[in-house]
Amino acid sequence: MAGGNFLETVDRSGIIELDRLGEQFNRMVLYLRESFRSLAAERDTAQRFAADAAHELKTPVTTLRAYHELITENPERLKQVLPAQGRQIERMENIISGLLQLANLSEGSGLMLQPADLREAIHRLAPVYQALAEDSGHHLTTTCPDSPVPVLLDQRLLELALNNLMDNAGKYTPPGGQLTLTLQVDTRSAVITVKDTGKGIAPEEMPFIFERFQRGVDTQSIPGTGLGLAIAREAVQRLGGTITADSEAGRGTQFVIHLPLLQTQ
Known part of the structure; x- marks a missing residue:
């Protein structure tokens, strides 16, 4: 168990004092097992959340980069491209705002029922x-x-x-x-x-x-x-x-x- 194996528990010995200590020890092991399982689930959720956010933000960023290169090579097309740039910026703002709302809700900060x-x-x-x-x-x-x-x-x-x-x-x-x-x-x-x-x-x-x-x-x-x-x-x-x-x-x-x-x- 000291090495990180929380699948094992202490067997009963038949000695009352040791069995009581063993029961407490087993409860501690079960608590640690569930805690690590919960932490692993939270880690997986955070990783998936980050991956999804990166994926969704990649498209508008890529589009804005393409517009930037177009304007750099063809400055006369600035007025033509500006509305499309604005739409992509608005999309990024909406995504970021939504992510912040979800993060605040997940933390439960500032909530009072x-x-x-x-x-x-x-x-x-x-x-x-x-x-x-x-x-x-x-x-x-x-x-x-x-x-x-x-x-x-x-x-x-x-x-x-x-x-x-x-x-x-x-x-x-x-x-x-x-x-x-x-x-x-x-x-x-x-x-x-x-x-x-x-x-x-x-x-x-x-x-x-x-x-x-x-x-x-x-x-x-x-x-x-x-x-x-x-x-x-x-x-x-x-x-x-x-x-x-x-x-x-x-x-x-x-x-x-x-x-x-x-x-x-």
């Missing part, structure tokens, strides 16, 4: 979503219960989750489509539903939609970084809830968030 009325929190966000929907040519319907919905809440986390879900709903729904934001209550949880009548998600893509940098094969013409749903899931989990999705290609997508109700006296 407090008793709150989820209904009131959604009422505060609804006018913003209504304005965005109208600007995009969509019709938004927001429905909430008449009575308070008590939960433990961090307003910033709620906004992160809903902002990304509503943004996705708008982007993937043609003008004239219907968006709905609904809050309901079941026996144990508050249920938030974001639904659209957009293009939907192909069945083979559904298992991966919450993964970082995951985008549909036919969505490259639609702005996005592939981080929005990953951020939404992380934010919901930090609120102690769960998020699921259901979709039918050509008929729309529905995301459902369950947050535990706060038991009141």
Whole structure:
């Protein structure tokens, strides 16, 4: 064990004092085994995260380098290239912003869950979503219960989750489509539903939609970084809830968030 082999444990000797010491020793070994396993998993996650980030940032950097070389050789084409450069810079900024949001969520820094009325929190966000929907040519319907919905809440986390879900709903729904934001209550949880009548998600893509940098094969013409749903899931989990999705290609997508109700006296 001193050499790093934590697969072995101490056998019972039949001597009470030694067996008690052995039990404590075995518990320590099991704790160390799980700790090292957890550290290895975190290391693998960090490595995958870094590799994904590098891969996503490589494309705009390569494109910007190509534009730089083009302008260096042909200065007269500067005005022609500038808009495309701006789009690539904006893409990099969005990727970096999304990565920072995920990093902050993973660390849990600055988060504070407090008793709150989820209904009131959604009422505060609804006018913003209504304005965005109208600007995009969509019709938004927001429905909430008449009575308070008590939960433990961090307003910033709620906004992160809903902002990304509503943004996705708008982007993937043609003008004239219907968006709905609904809050309901079941026996144990508050249920938030974001639904659209957009293009939907192909069945083979559904298992991966919450993964970082995951985008549909036919969505490259639609702005996005592939981080929005990953951020939404992380934010919901930090609120102690769960998020699921259901979709039918050509008929729309529905995301459902369950947050535990706060038991009141």
